[in-house]
Amino acid sequence: MKRKIAAIFAADIAGYSRLVAEDEEQTLRRLASYREVIDDFIARAGGRIFNTAGDAVLAEFPSAVDAVRCAIDIQESLRTRNMAYPPSRQMSFRIGITIGDVVERNGDLLGDGVNIAARLEGLAEVGGICVSRAVHEQVANKLSVQFADIGAQEVKNIPTPVHAYMVAMRREDGSYATPQVKKAASKVAAAPVWMWPLVVAIVSVTAIGVSGFLYNTKLKQTASAAATPAVTPSATPAASVATPGPSPTQMAKAPMVPQNAGAAMAPMPAPSPSAAPMAGKFAADSVPFINERVRSFLAGDYSAAGDYKAFALNVGGFTGSALNQPNEEAARNMAIEQCQKRADAAQSPRRCELYVVGNTIVYAHGKPPMPPQPYFRHDAMTERVFVSKDFPMVREPQKVRLENMFVPAAKSRSVALGPGGQYFMVLGASSAEDAARRSLESCGAIAGVACLVVAIDDNFVVPVPTLFRITGFFNAATNASIVADARGEVVRKLGDAMGWNAVAVGTAGRPGLGLKAADEKAAVTSALADCAKRDSDCHVIALGPFTVGPIN
Structure with a gap:
């Protein structure tokens, strides 16, 4: 046996026994598929799996940075896979990570480091990551990761409290979910029994205030939706789900389905507010994010209904409505709750907002920016x-x-x-x-x-370069690599040119164009040759709609 210091990674599935009881064969197949993903990420990060048992995985890493980065990649990848299943059938892992002194015996690792990692995994949220203070100190200044300090936690079979941190998992909109403390902090020595109700009350009030601020009312909406299920007006027709997303039972008696149940967003910055909120009289044909069936509902049943009524939506296309309510507040609350319940069921990170109350638009954002039509073209040379x-x-x-x-x-x-x-x-x-x-x-x-x-x-449906690395969108009118007096001409010549189009510039910023080429290589060759006529040391800066650079 030999001792060593290692970063220990422990993971297992939340609710695994329930999943097996409901559908053993499917659960085992999916576990094997998910384990392939986990094993691959661990191997690529330089880790080594030293023990497995059922749904549990124990691995060691040479550094805490590698372990945390790997854990984040695993959770993001598995969250993507889970989107294909209803919430009740999603297979989510909890992960715990610590740095500790361990004993290696026949390839297995033993000791407090392994035990603490397993206990931290038990503290983690579903789909989340919990790390020890030692890991936090190693990682905090090396990875672009946010943490929530949950303090000293008493865990089973560990004599001293473990100071733990939750990794704030990144939502798909680029914001970070605030972890919820699963267990109370370590014991308060000699606290009189009569003080505990007061302590609990103070902690609860503080937690509610902080959570409300961070979630911008989302938790309150979710809680109220769970406590008071939305009731669909009897005059509103039922609908069924035609795209992947929440199960049909979740959508029963809904006046409209969340038409983007299969829609998804990549990690991204927070939305930029529009220049001016939308206002004025409601018109169904101007509502963004929705499909035509929902638009028909708005133009028909919603428009014909009397007050009190409301309609809510989110950027992901989830919607909720309320018709024939006793007052305006009831209509507002029902529409928001119904929309948010659907969005949460599909794990949409977007908050629902009121779009119209009665027949007055109250949406806080303007129309989303759109490119000119046609929105796409079929081009045999580039498609x-x-x-x-x-x-x-x-x-x-x-x-x-x-x-x-x-x-x-x-x-x-x-x-x-x-x-x-x-x-x-x-x-x-x-x-x-x-x-x-x-x-x-x-x-x-x-x-x-x-x-x-x-x-x-x-x-x-756009030319996607493979000979160069894509770095962004190309806009000839503002591109600083092109000399100012030549930008207008480049814009004019590119115009609506079909096929492959390339732009090259030299040291003086004089552009060369390769237009309407049959393939990427031909466009590049033509652009470089055209640039060489008026400049030196030419290089390609754009292909199709993208700015490009050399492949590293």
């Missing part, structure tokens, strides 16, 4: 089969998500991409045009600028 690994400007976990969700989804489907790497996909729409519009609306609302439709159904 090619969609391949997730080639999707531009997103990280590997998001490419995995596209492979798991977009590729197998029902038509019509669309992915819109923002200049900051934001993306939004709409699945199972009534038409390609409807899918494109809705993906652009949601992506634009999140990015704060117009997005670009990159894929429709099985194909990329």
Whole structure:
């Protein structure tokens, strides 16, 4: 036996026994699939699995940084896979990580380090990560990760309290979920029994205030939805779910389905507020993010209903409505609760907001920025089969998500991409045009600028370079690499040119163009040759709608 210091990683499935009891064969198949993902991430991060038992995994890493980075990648990837299942069938892991002195025996590791990692895993939230103070100290200044200090925690079979931190898991909108403390902090010595009600009251009030501030009322809405289920007015027709998302029982008696139940967003910055809130008299044809069936409901049943009524939505396309309520407040609350309940059931990170109360628009944001029509074009020279690994400007976990969700989804489907790497996909729409519009609306609302439709159904509908690394969106009118007096000419010549188009510049910023080429290489060659006529040391800066650089 030998001793060593190692970062210990412990993971297991939340609610595994229930999942097995409900459907043993499916659970075991999915466990094997999920374990492949976990094992692959651990191996790539330099870790080693030293023990497994049922749904549990124990691994060691050479550093805390590697262990935490690996844990985050695993949780993001598994969250993507879980989106394909209803909440009751999702398979989510808890992960605990510590640094400790362990004993190695026949490849297995033993000691307090292993025990503490297992206890930290028990403290973690479903789909979350809990780490010891030693790990927090190692990682805090090395990874772009936020933590919540949950203090000293008493855990089973460990004689002294363990000071723990929750990793604030990143939501899909780029914000961070605030972890909830699962257990009380360590014992308060010699506290009189009569003091405990007061202590609990103070802690509860503080927690409620902080949570309310951080979640901006979302928890309150979720709690009220759970306590008082939304009631659909009897005059409103029932609807069924046609796209992946919440189970049909969750949607029973709903006046409309969350039409983007299969839609998804990549990690992205917070939405940029519109210049001015929407206001004025309600018109169904101007409501963003919704499909045509919901629009028909709004134009028909909603518009015809008397007060009191309200309609709520979120950027992801989830909706809620209330008709014929006793007062305005009841209509507002019901619409918000119904929308938020649907969004939460599908794990949408977006908060629902009131769009219209009565017949007056009260939405706090303007119309989402949109590109000019047509939103996409079919071009035989540039269109090619969609391949997730080639999707531009997103990280590997998001490419995995596209492979798991977009590729197998029902038509019509669309992915819109923002200049900051934001993306939004709409699945199972009534038409390609409807899918494109809705993906652009949601992506634009999140990015704060117009997005670009990159894929429709099985194909990329814009030229996606493979010879260069894509670095962003190309705008010739403002591109600083091109000398100012030449930008207008570049804009004019690019125009609506079909095929592959490339732009090159030299040291003086004089541009060269390769237009309407049959393939990427031909466009590049032509652009470099054109640039060489008027400048030196030319290099390609743009291909199609993207700025590009050399592949590292």
